[in-house]
Structure formats: structure tokens, C-alpha cells
Amino acid sequence: MTVLHVTDCYAGGIPVAIEAYVRNSPPGVEHHLLAQIPDGAPVDDALSDCFTSVTALGRRPLAAVRAIRRVRRRTAADIVHAHSSFAGAYARVALRSSPRTRIVYTPHCYAFERADLSVWSRRAFRAVEWLLSFNVETIAACSEGEAAAAQRRGPLRPRVVHVPNVVAVPLCDARRDGPEGHRPLLVASLGRIAPQKDPMRFADAAASIRARGIEVVPVWMGGGADDDVTRLEASGVHVTGWIPHGEVGRRLAQSDVYLHTAAWEGFPLAVLEAVQAGVPTLVRPIAAFGTLPEVLTLDGGLEALIASRLAGPRAFAAWADTNVARWSDRLRGHTPAHQRTALAEAYRIPQVA
Template sequence: MKVLHIVEALGGGVTSALREYISATSADAEHFVAGRPRPTHGTGDDLGAPSVRELPSKLSPVRMVAAVEDAVRRTRPDVVHVHSSWAGAYARASLRVPADRVVYTPHCFGFERTDLSRAHRLALYRAEHLLARRTAGVAAVSPREAALAARLGVRRVAYVPQVVSLPGWALRERAAAAEQPGEHGPRYVTAGRICPQKDPAFFAATARELLRSRPDAEVVWLGGGTPQDEERLRSIGVRVTGWIERSALLGELARADVYVHSAAWEGSPMTILEAAELGVPVVARRIAALESLGVRRLERTPSALASTAEETAKDPQSAGVGLDLAAVHNSAAQREALLGLYEQVASSAR
């Protein structure tokens, strides 16, 4: 089976997720990638695909559709797996991309964005509803995303749990950090691009509460954004690393006391899974996607999130890691769900 992945923005969590998809199904499918790299958001990941074709960095939507069509024509795939909203729109808008071969992973639907007006979100919902007619299946990253896809009328919907693969050194570093109580205050960490989705204002308000309660605490944002956004966080005492590769991120994360997630909307954030897999307690803002994933310690306000983070730092064992990875988020479950959807789509398209 040939699978062509179309990725409009190749970087960050989407790249990490794609790496796991390819790894989980490589014994049964030959993978190709056509993507537009984000050089400033590289993860250092090797996708493991035999062919990674770069889409042009600056093209109009019309020419981007043509570039996607060219990738499909050259590859002649059994399945066209499109990732995120823009790639989903480019591929499904083209009549030359067979609709009965398209698998779509939104990685969070655009109409979930809370920084847009109600009218804008409604327009995005209607666009997704129309494009659902040209979608053979949705590989959803959370139960929430699966429910939304079914509501849109997609014919086949599969919940494909996200999975993280951690190097042994990261697990050993975490074990060493847990065995050696620090002489400093608690270390609170978050990760991702500083952007509206991650709601840096919500995180900043949480950080102020944490630092007011414990001036010796360390609050860290692993990632970067505009110079102005980074400076706003630094001005209240947050250490901002700038964009770093995944290996550096894991090293920082392994030494954290609590992972604090402030996003206003999400699909299924890889950083939460990485923290949980390392055994770092997770506390997060209460949003629908994280509720559906079973994250346990969720709060609605910065003050409540800070309070829960402080309690968790004092007694991490009582909090658990915030997510039951073993039962759902493993390679076998991911492979079964993803390959099952691929096979259904490829068989029906023959």
C-alpha cells in the first residue's frame, strides 16, 4: 500500500505525530511525504519516509493545489493522508485528487479556535462540512476530534491515539532527577510555539501566581515566538528557551517537577504525552479536547491552575502523571486504528 502524506506546515507537533504514524505502519505501507517545512520549528526528527518532497514555500492557494496534484500524480498513492486544515483544504478542493482516497487528520479543527469571531468560526465549520463530502475518512487524534468529524458527516471516522517514542537517555535522566531532590524551588515547564493557541497570557497569569507564592520557583517556556511575545514572558520571570529541537526539549522536560499546559484549544498535544511518558505530573487548562483524552488535573482559571500545580509539586505521587498512556496511547493501538482505516479506504477505492 502506498500512502502519500500532505503537510502544509511541516514542523512542531505535526512532524512528531507523522513520525509515529510512519513508524507504526511501515511494515505494511510505503510512505511518501510532500510538505512545506517550517525551518524555525524543526524538531530534528527523521521521518523515516523514503521520499520527502518539499512543497514550495511561497505559492498562492491555486498554485499550492497544483503542487499537491503534482505530488499525487507522481506518487500514485492508494491513500492520500492530509494533515491539518490548509493541507486538508488544498487536497480536497482539487477534483484531480481522488476523494475516495483522502484520509484527513485535522490536528484540531480550525473552527475550534477561540481567537476568531463567531462568524469566522461558523464559516470554517461550513467549509469543513462541505469538504467532508470529499473525505473518505478521518484519522482523529482525540475522541473530541472524532465526535466533531462524525457530526460533520464524514463517512469513516477512526480515533487514532497519538504515541510518543522516548529515547532511553531521557527516561534515565528523568529517573536520576526524581532520585535527587533539588536544592532549588519547584520547576514548572510548558512547551510549544508562543502563539494564540497556547494562550501565553493565560500562562503568564499562571506564572505570576506561581512566582508570587514561591519566588524561588523556576517557570520555563520551552519554545519561542516573536521577540515581543518572548519578552512579555521574560519580563515577569519566565525563562524562554527559544525554539529547540526535540532532544533538547526532552532533556529540559525530564528535569521538570510539573508540566503546565495553558492552551485555549488543542487536538492532542504531543508535549503532554511526552511529559506523561516521562512520569512528569501534568496539570492543564480545562478544554474539551483534554477532557476527552482523560487528562485528570484540569482547571478553568490561571489561579486555579497555579494552585493545582503547586499542590502537585508538593505531592507528585498523589497526582499521577495525568494520563493513562498504557491502555490507549501505545504503538499497537495506533497501528491497528490507522492501518484499519487505510485498508478500508484503499479497498473501497479500488
């Protein structure tokens, strides 16, 4: 079986998710990549080695549609797996899903969920998804929230498979010791500096911690437009720019707290990576996470974080251990084995018991 992965933005969490899909696919699947890589985004050699071929997707919609048709013919792909709303639209305009070439679509958060768009823009995106819902074989949703949204798309009930995201960053042994009273609290976040991630919410959270008399060093791992980076740095946040995935794992392990401030998301790999690294994590309560205990959210958990830090190293360590344990329990289904089984279902690959 041959799978052609298509994405219009090979940066942030999408390439990490695709690499995990490749690594955890059932045996015998050949993978090709058709992607647009933004300037400055890192492409690891190991990630490139995952694919039999790598081809650039056109920057303009018409060029992208033509590229999908051309590369599909060249690779004789059995499945075109589109990643993101725009790639999903390009693939479904370029091709007709059929037994010969099936279209599998992972939105990684539907465009109509973007909180930075006007009501009319979001309605337009919903209308496009409704129209294109006739031309897809399977929606491989990356979270339970995305699966629920997919079930509501279109007049025909789509085939939906929940393919859980898994960690792609290697485990790092360089875990930082619990914060001592004499050194700053290292607070981290990760991703593209853009409205979706709401980086200024991260800056505000760091400022709230600092306002309580706690010395804090906020670090954002990722890049974005120059103006957005400058604004975030002006608020006191250190911005690393895009860094290799292995370095992400090392820096996460050295952090005391991870704050995920995204206003909308498919399912954030960064949270999986932080919890895997043993870093206590607080998030914005968005649909991707389902129903969360308030103590795991920014609104409900930030005060407990501050109080434990002020109470001393032992209190903070106890808070951190409890936080990580709760997250680990909630994320127990996000494993390579679960993802492999789900991909086999999405790709209709028979599994031997």
C-alpha cells in the same frame, strides 16, 4: 501501499505526530512528505529519513493545490493523508477522493475551534468543512473530542477512525530528583508561542506560584513570532526557541511540573511526553481531553501543587506520584500498538490475527 502526507505547517506537534504515524504504520507502507517548513523550525535527520521523498509545499494556496496534484502523480500515492485544516482543504480541492487515491484527513484540531477568531470567521470555517465533507474517505481523528466533532460535519455521516497520538520523543533516563526546598521549582511548557497555546496563561500560572513565596523558574520550549517571544520573556519566562526532539525529552525529564495552557488542541503530544517522563502535569480542560478530574486541571490542581510544595519535598513527591498515576491511567490507550491498529483501519489495510 504509498501514502503522501501533506501539511502546511511542519512545526510544533504536527511533524512529531506524522513521524509517529510513519513509525507505527503496518509493514509495507511507503511514505512521502509534502510540507511547508517555517523558518527556524527544527527538522531532525532521523525525521527526514522516515520518508522516501520530501517536497516543499507552496506558500500560497494555489501553489499548494498544484504541488499536491504534481506530487500525487509522481508518487502514485494510494492515500493522500492531509494534516491540519488548511492542508485538508488544499488536498480536497486538489483531488477527488476515489478508490484510486483516497483522501484521509486528520485536522489536528478543526480551525473552527479557534477561540481567537470572530464568530463569523468560525462559522465560515464550519461552512468550508461542511462543503468539503463530501470529498474525504476517512477522517483519522487524533482524539475522542475530534472524532465527535468529525461525526457532526457534513450532511453525509463520515467514516471516522480514532487514531490516538503516541509519544515520539525517546525515553530519557535523566529524571530530575524531587525538588528540594532550597532550589527553585522548574515549571515547563512546550509548543509554538501563539494564541492557540496561550503562553501568557502559563506566565500567569508561574506568577501565581511565585506570589505564594515559592521560587520558580518557568521555561517555555518552542518558538514563535519575535513580538510574541519578547512579550513572554518580559513576563519572566525563559524561552528556549525551537530545539530538537531529543533535547525536548531531556528538558522535560528535568522539569518538576509541566503546565499545558492551550486554549484549543487536537490532542497534545506534549502531555503524553511529559507523563511518559514522569513529570506531574496540569492542563486546561479543553475538549481534546474529554472529561477530566479537576485535580488534573490548572484551575482545580494548581492550589494543590502550591500547597504540596509549601509542605515540603515529601508532600510534593506524593502529589506528583498521584498526578502521574492518574494521567497514566487516562492515557493507557495511547500506545504504538493501538496506533498501528487504528492506522491499519484508517488506511484499510487488512490485519492478520
